[in-house]
Amino acid sequence: MLFTDTHIQGLSGDMLPDKNGPSAMGGGGQGGLAEHPSVSLFREYLRLKTVHPEPDYGAALRFLERMAKELELPMKKVEVCPGRVVAIITWTGTNTALQSVLLNSHMDVVPVFQESWKYDAFAAVKDAEGNIYGRGTQDMKSVAIQYIEAVRKLKAEGKRFARTIHLMFVPDEEVGGHKGMEMFVKHPEFQALNIGFALDEGLANPGESFTVFYGERCPWWITVRCPGSPGHGSRFVENTAAEKLRKIINSFLDFREQEKHRLNTSECLTLGDVTTVNMTMVKGGVAYNVIPEKMDATFDIRIPPTVNLQEFEAQIQRWCKEAGEGITYEFAQKHTNQDLTSTEDSNPWWKIFSATCKAMNMNLQKEIFPAASDSRFIRAVGLPAIGFSPMNHTPILLHDHNEFLNEQVFLRGIQVYQELLPALASLPAQSSEV
Numbered sequence: 096m097l098f099t100d101t102h103i104q105g106l107s108g109d110m111l112p113d114k115n116g117p118s119a120m121g122g123g124g125q126g127g128l129a130e131h132p133s134v135s136l137f138r139e140y141l142r143l144k145t146v147h148p149e150p151d152y153g154a155a156l157r158f159l160e161r162m163a164k165e166l167e168l169p170m171k172k173v174e175v176c177p178g179r180v181v182a183i184i185t186w187t188g189t190n191t192a193l194q195s196v197l198l199n200s201h202m203d204v205v206p207v208f209q210e211s212w213k214y215d216a217f218a219a220v221k222d223a224e225g226n227i228y229g230r231g232t233q234d235m236k237s238v239a240i241q242y243i244e245a246v247r248k249l250k251a252e253g254k255r256f257a258r259t260i261h262l263m264f265v266p267d268e269e270v271g272g273h274k275g276m277e278m279f280v281k282h283p284e285f286q287a288l289n290i291g292f293a294l295d296e297g298l299a300n301p302g303e304s305f306t307v308f309y310g311e312r313c314p315w316w317i318t319v320r321c322p323g324s325p326g327h328g329s330r331f332v333e334n335t336a337a338e339k340l341r342k343i344i345n346s347f348l349d350f351r352e353q354e355k356h357r358l359n360t361s362e363c364l365t366l367g368d369v370t371t372v373n374m375t376m377v378k379g380g381v382a383y384n385v386i387p388e389k390m391d392a393t394f395d396i397r398i399p400p401t402v403n404l405q406e407f408e409a410q411i412q413r414w415c416k417e418a419g420e421g422i423t424y425e426f427a428q429k430h431t432n433q434d435l436t437s438t439e440d441s442n443p444w445w446k447i448f449s450a451t452c453k454a455m456n457m458n459l460q461k462e463i464f465p466a467a468s469d470s471r472f473i474r475a476v477g478l479p480a481i482g483f484s485p486m487n488h489t490p491i492l493l494h495d496h497n498e499f500l501n502e503q504v505f506l507r508g509i510q511v512y513q514e515l516l517p518a519l520a521s522l523p524a525q526s527s528e529v
């Protein structure tokens with residue numbers, strides 16, 4: 096039986112036809128041809144509302160439990176915080192003494208401005224070009240299903256590898272990972288996974304190449320508090336909070352201009368190589384005619400690994416001092432680990448990853464991730480991690496309206512993991528492991 100997109104929109108994931116496990120015939124968009132079962136599964140996962148501020152993690156965990164059952168693999172659940180569960184599906188290797196390969200994805204997605212979307216952001220509508228629209232199509236439910244489907248295919252082919260492969264599904268990445276990966280990397284269950292190398296999310300690439308991320312900028316979220324003398328709004332009161340706030344804003348935003356200019360005038364720099372500063376909140380004031388006793392400005396700063404963080408903070412202190420008396424600041428986010436994953440052939444994991452991609456004629460663009468992902472916590476405990484979402488010929492639409500991924504790009508990504516997983520999980524024992 097075939098469905099049109101209109102029919103599919105009205106169905107919940109549970110109501111989709113499910114004849115042979117995930118081999119559901121999905122929505123149309125391809126002239127009535129049966130939909131690839133992996134695409135149907137992807138669309139089903141997209142329909143789960145794991146959206147902040149109240150993600151339905153229960154639905155995602157039930158879905159993943161079903162996946163584990165279909166794959167005939169065990170799934171472990173670790174509650175790192177009340178209501179915050181990390182799920183791990185494990186394909187045990189033939190030599191459990193060797194370090195394992197981690198395939199990480201986050202279950203949660205960011206909210207949408209539904210009125211600005213072409214379709215319901217949680218209906219996983221597929222258009223006539225095969226573009227699948229939905230929150231999480233790029234970030235990063237596609238990658239989660241690609242991992243699952245690659246493992247399904249490899250298992251069906253009777254493959255088995257020396258190294259264990261862990262498929263990990265974490266909560267709360269989109270709100271900083273504090274009740275997700277940040278906690279889990281310190282958990283004994285994480286250590287017990289004996290991870291040697293991790294893959295996590297990357298970004299789409301609009302061209303033919305695939306972008307891979309070997310490091311991240313440090314996110315610093317800072318609120319600068321400017322105290323001042325209050326008084327009547329009709330007077331020239333000295334030492335006002337607003338005068339100080341103006342100087343603070345000028346210092347931060349002048350620096351922003353310099354960095355923007357540096358990025359725009361250098362061909363070899365990408366966003367991940369410069370510091371971005373954005374004023375994201377301003378607070379203060381109680382009435383039109385009352386000069387307030389304090390005003391705050393909040394900035395989202397992203398600092399590349401090449402910047403000395405002590406010197407950068409000293410600069411912030413100078414800006415505060417220059418702006419007037421009594422100015423303080425406080426961090427809501429201050430990541431300080433600047434570890435990079437080596438992309439030299441001396442790193443055997445990188446060597447096998449890049450060689451396997453090259454054998455598939457994939458051109459890799461190495462960059463610093465401009466935002467923050469859970470990879471930063473993995474690198475911070477000393478493990479190599481590469482951010483990689485196999486999405487080329489795709490505009491970068493994470494967190495944007497009308498986020499989409501084409502089904503052919505999605506399916507090609509499964510093939511990419513079908514090659515990568517055997518290569519990584521067959522990496523010979525390293526001298527550090529014996």
Ligand SMILES: CSCC[C@H](NC(C)=O)C(=O)O
Nearest residue numbers: 268269270271314466467468
């Ligand atoms: C700093 S925790 C927030 C994480 C979020 N990640 C992404 C990929 O958008 C960000 O960079 O804002």
Ligand SMILES: [Zn+2]
Nearest residue numbers: 201234235296
């Ligand atoms: Zn993400």
Ligand SMILES: [Zn+2]
Nearest residue numbers: 205234269493
């Ligand atoms: Zn995101």
